[in-house]
Amino acid sequence: MKTINLLNYAHDNWVGASGGLAEVHSAVTGDVVALTGSDGLDFKAMLDHARNVGSPALRKMTFHERAWMLKDLANAIMARKEELYELNYATGATRTDGWIDIEGGAGTLFSFSSKGRRELPNQRILIDGQMEPLSKTGSFVGQHVWTSLQGVAVHINAFNFPVWGMLEKLGPTLLAGVPAIVKPASASGYLAEHAVRIMIEANVLPAGALQLIMGGVGDLLDHLTLQDVVSFTGSAQTAMKLQSHPVIARESVRFIAERDSLNASILGPDAGPGTPEFDLFIKEVAREMTVKAGQKCTAIRRAMAPAAHLDAVQEALSARLAKAVIGDPRQEGVTMGALASQAQLKSVREAVATLAKSARIVSGDPETSPVSGNGAFMSPILLRSDDPWGSAAIHDVEAFGPVSTIMPYRDLDDAIALANRGMGSLALSLFTFDQKVAEEFVLGAGAFHGRMVILDRTSARESTGHGSPLPVLVHGGPGRAGGGEEMGGVRGVTHYMQRTALQGSPTVLSSIVKQWLPGAPKPEGEIHPFRKRISELEVGYTFATESRTVSLEDIEIFAHFTGDTFYAHMDEEAAKANPIFDGRVAHGYLILSFAAGLFVDPAPGPVLANTGLENLRFQTPLYPGDSMRVTLTVKSKSVRNEEMGEVRWAVYVYNQKDEVVASYDLLTMNVP
Numbered sequence: 001m002k003t004i005n006l007l008n009y010a011h012d013n014w015v016g017a018s019g020g021l022a023e024v025h026s027a028v029t030g031d032v033v034a035l036t037g038s039d040g041l042d043f044k045a046m047l048d049h050a051r052n053v054g055s056p057a058l059r060k061m062t063f064h065e066r067a068w069m070l071k072d073l074a075n076a077i078m079a080r081k082e083e084l085y086e087l088n089y090a091t092g093a094t095r096t097d098g099w100i101d102i103e104g105g106a107g108t109l110f111s112f113s114s115k116g117r118r119e120l121p122n123q124r125i126l127i128d129g130q131m132e133p134l135s136k137t138g139s140f141v142g143q144h145v146w147t148s149l150q151g152v153a154v155h156i157n158a159f160n161f162p163v164w165g166m167l168e169k170l171g172p173t174l175l176a177g178v179p180a181i182v183k184p185a186s187a188s189g190y191l192a193e194h195a196v197r198i199m200i201e202a203n204v205l206p207a208g209a210l211q212l213i214m215g216g217v218g219d220l221l222d223h224l225t226l227q228d229v230v231s232f233t234g235s236a237q238t239a240m241k242l243q244s245h246p247v248i249a250r251e252s253v254r255f256i257a258e259r260d261s262l263n264a265s266i267l268g269p270d271a272g273p274g275t276p277e278f279d280l281f282i283k284e285v286a287r288e289m290t291v292k293a294g295q296k297c298t299a300i301r302r303a304m305a306p307a308a309h310l311d312a313v314q315e316a317l318s319a320r321l322a323k324a325v326i327g328d329p330r331q332e333g334v335t336m337g338a339l340a341s342q343a344q345l346k347s348v349r350e351a352v353a354t355l356a357k358s359a360r361i362v363s364g365d366p367e368t369s370p371v372s373g374n375g376a377f378m379s380p381i382l383l384r385s386d387d388p389w390g391s392a393a394i395h396d397v398e399a400f401g402p403v404s405t406i407m408p409y410r411d412l413d414d415a416i417a418l419a420n421r422g423m424g425s426l427a428l429s430l431f432t433f434d435q436k437v438a439e440e441f442v443l444g445a446g447a448f449h450g451r452m453v454i455l456d457r458t459s460a461r462e463s464t465g466h467g468s469p470l471p472v473l474v475h476g477g478p479g480r481a482g483g484g485e486e487m488g489g490v491r492g493v494t495h496y497m498q499r500t501a502l503q504g505s506p507t508v509l510s511s512i513v514k515q516w517l518p519g520a521p522k523p524e525g526e527i528h529p530f531r532k533r534i535s536e537l538e539v540g541y542t543f544a545t546e547s548r549t550v551s552l553e554d555i556e557i558f559a560h561f562t563g564d565t566f567y568a569h570m571d572e573e574a575a576k577a578n579p580i581f582d583g584r585v586a587h588g589y590l591i592l593s594f595a596a597g598l599f600v601d602p603a604p605g606p607v608l609a610n611t612g613l614e615n616l617r618f619q620t621p622l623y624p625g626d627s628m629r630v631t632l633t634v635k636s637k638s639v640r641n642e643e644m645g646e647v648r649w650a651v652y653v654y655n656q657k658d659e660v661v662a663s664y665d666l667l668t669m670n671v672p
């Protein structure tokens, strides 16, 4: 591989460092593969560019426009993924490892794009929760909203997943409307640099939305403000150093940290040798130790088993690890590549030496390279501690490589306490086919772990495994794991937004959030709303129906037609004995059906389909002889593509006394 002169991307231009270039070596051969540095960059000017150019451009776009942009970025990565795979080998990673990084990264962008279009409005403001009534007559109400931060997201990334690690942060950041300055780890930065190049060349990002620093960050942190976010992945040491930066403390700069984690995997008390769960456990621990040569933030570092099964676990795991084929990741058949660098190899060896003071190595040799040459290779190292409460190191020292320690537990409480002894982790897995065990474990250990995977014979085949963070689920953990949260679908987007509690009249709040709120005006017009396209529908536009009487005969016909002859509709005495009713009542479903009969405008038109009801509440019983009428109000609308969009209607059903009988959101697909 030719040595690459890595460039920074600042002010929408590729710029080289003015000096101070550092060599980056291939993990496999030790050859210099890249020169990297950021000397000479004007970091304050980069921040200003992001704030003054990138931020306004992104904030002008709606969530949907940003979501489409993410899809374009993901497609660009996928179209040129082979260029990234080629560079990936030099990091020591196999093709499978690279798949997690490269296609997993693009997949994360696709996922955020899809979430953005499905779960966020085609607006620039996001509602948080329900409106809160704050006054007697409803003229003064509260509504929480999210708006985009107006600063910059500084992403400081780890070496292990240079593409995924960047994209899992960029997805939610850009979707939130916030520009980013990315600082990849030096050891594998060439892969991140190329991925940025691909995204910039896709020509879909507004100016200032993305900048790249290929070396130290100079005085960047000195110029951060309350509108900025630092999202860090790496060691606890660096995290603490950055987090205690005086500007970050003074300005309350949001700091999302994802750092060391002594993740645990537990073999349930019921899962002895011979059970499917035992085999699944062995397979998963071995897989987590060897994928990416164990350099995964979520990898299993501590594997716990009932004391009686520890020998069997040791034997089965050692046998499985012996099957790992270690070598040049380009070579066919190789299942485990190299560590990222000689420095990483040295640090893992040091960590193993510390662990070996209170645990013994039962498989693998940390000091002898399994592959000749200058690569950073290491065999998988399995340690065993028979006194897990007597060894602090096995719970405190993270050997960030193919290293794991097995240990016994006495009973479930002991297992829970040992798992929690890691003082906060990103991921925990439990192998059990006993639901009681699973429940107790979650109640006892949930507070210490960001993600818990419970695996058994029914879920394992389709499971995503212990170590895979997913864009739709939260990634992060308490305590030692950094206390941060990333991804988690829309949750991750709000990390780059500010929540504000708005108070005012429903009319003014409604106009701000572009959603009709109870108490806001409900103008009625001549034209039935089902005759209007989305573009012609105004939020608040309301159709009020005629009223109809609901007779006992209606109730009986409905009961026999549908088969719903529940006593409350059919048996006067039994209904009266029910503390809620004064006699036979109309079915809730009858009310819904009659409501549709009242508000529907039947001819073909812009309404394509009814796609669901949400927030349905039956509030007042409807008795035979009562009448009902409906109001149908455009609550919000959102165009999905050129062919269709969604209208959310607020539906209220009233009786003859104007009491609300039922209320719900009706969702329809409409022509834009």
Ligand code: NDP
Residues within 6 Å of the ligand: 156, 157, 158, 159, 160, 183, 184, 185, 186, 187, 215, 216, 217, 233, 234, 235, 236, 237, 238, 239, 241, 242, 258, 259, 260, 261, 296, 297, 298, 347, 398, 399, 400
């Ligand atoms: P570091 O904390 O050294 O580096 C992480 C990132 O921070 C890199 O981009 C690094 O850049 C950058 N960085 C380091 N110092 C500073 C600074 N003063 N100012 C700004 N940025 C800085 O971690 P490593 O990547 O070297 O990994 C070391 C250990 O971290 C691993 O052995 C493992 O224990 C843990 N780790 C945890 C991960 C997780 O996801 N939980 C992932 C990866 C590592 P540069 O590379 O240029 O120094």
